[in-house]
Amino acid sequence: MRASTTPSSIGYWAPGLGSPVTPSAIHAHSEHLRAAGVSRFILQLLPHADTTELSAALTASGLGRLRGWAKHLGRVEEARPAETDLSVREIGRDQSETWARICAQGFGVPLELAPWLAATVGRNGWRHALAFAGDEPAWYAALFVDGPYAFLNFTATVEQRDPSRSNLDRLGMPVQYVRANWGPPP
Numbered sequence: 001m002r003a004s005t006t007p008s009s010i011g012y013w014a015p016g017l018g019s020p021v022t023p024s025a026i027h028a029h030s031e032h033l034r035a036a037g038v039s040r041f042i043l044q045l046l047p048h049a050d051t052t053e054l055s056a057a058l059t060a061s062g063l064g065r066l067r068g069w070a071k072h073l074g075r076v077e078e079a080r081p082a083e084t085d086l087s088v089r090e091i092g093r094d095q096s097e098t099w100a101r102i103c104a105q106g107f108g109v110p111l112e113l114a115p116w117l118a119a120t121v122g123r124n125g126w127r128h129a130l131a132f133a134g135d136e137p138a139w140y141a142a143l144f145v146d147g148p149y150a151f152l153n154f155t156a157t158v159e160q161r162d163p164s165r166s167n168l169d170r171l172g173m174p175v176q177y178v179r180a181n182w183g184p185p186p
Contacts, residue, residue, distance in 0.1 A: 021049050023057030030061045040110050042066065045180040058182045066186075067108060068178040072152075086131040086138055096121035099128055102137050106156040108186075117154070 026043065033041045043063065045054065055065075091099055100118035104111050121128050125146055131139035141155035 021045075021054060023053060023060075026054060026057045027061050030058075030063060040184060040186075042109075042181045042183045044069075045182065047177045047179075050180045062184065063182045064185045066181040066183050068180050069107075070175045070178050072174065073176045084131075086133055088129055088131040088139075091121065091128050091130050093122045095130065096128070098137060099130055099140055102130075102140050102158055103142075103154050103156075106140065106158060107154070 030041075030043065043058065058065075096118040097114065099121060100114040100116075101111065103117050104114045120126050120142060125144050127143045127145065129139075129141050129143075130137045137158055139155075139157045142153045144151045144153060
């Protein structure tokens with residue numbers, strides 16, 4: 001599934017990484033997505049690009065500020081065992097649809113993107129996990145590993161407000177910044 005071909009997809013754009021971001025560029029980009037039939041998308045602003053002028057341009061383009069995504073950074077010296085009543089399991093493709101559905105819900109993206117998220121399960125370098133409270137999923141995460149580098153992605157708890165953020169803070173991985181997300185109102 002290509003995100004650009006579904007009317008309920010999500011497009012990522014991180015202005016400020018290269019050419020200067022201008023209000024006209026934001027307007028042109030959002031109009032391009034709408035003309036392509038994409039009704040749900042996210043334009044992401046890095047902190048240095050999240051200015052009053054750009055916020056006004058996004059609002060004038062009919063977009064609203066959505067929930068931001070926190071970016072954490074830290075050094076994990078060694079895995080520390082944790083006491084929990086949850087059962088944490090690495091999952092395979094047989095549970096990819098469940099993982100993708102709760103991931104989409106947790107990040108507030110359209111459920112139509114679940115197949116795209118599910119396609120990451122089982123791919124080279126990716127490891128996915130679900131934690132269960134009894135038989136119900138309570139937490140989800142994905143880890144991408146490439147040699148000595150790793151990227152923890154798509155991590156949150158089910159139907160709770162930012163507890164994964166607190167967990168990462170306790171593990172020595174504080175928030176470095178919050179990426180502002182803008183898009184059509186849900």
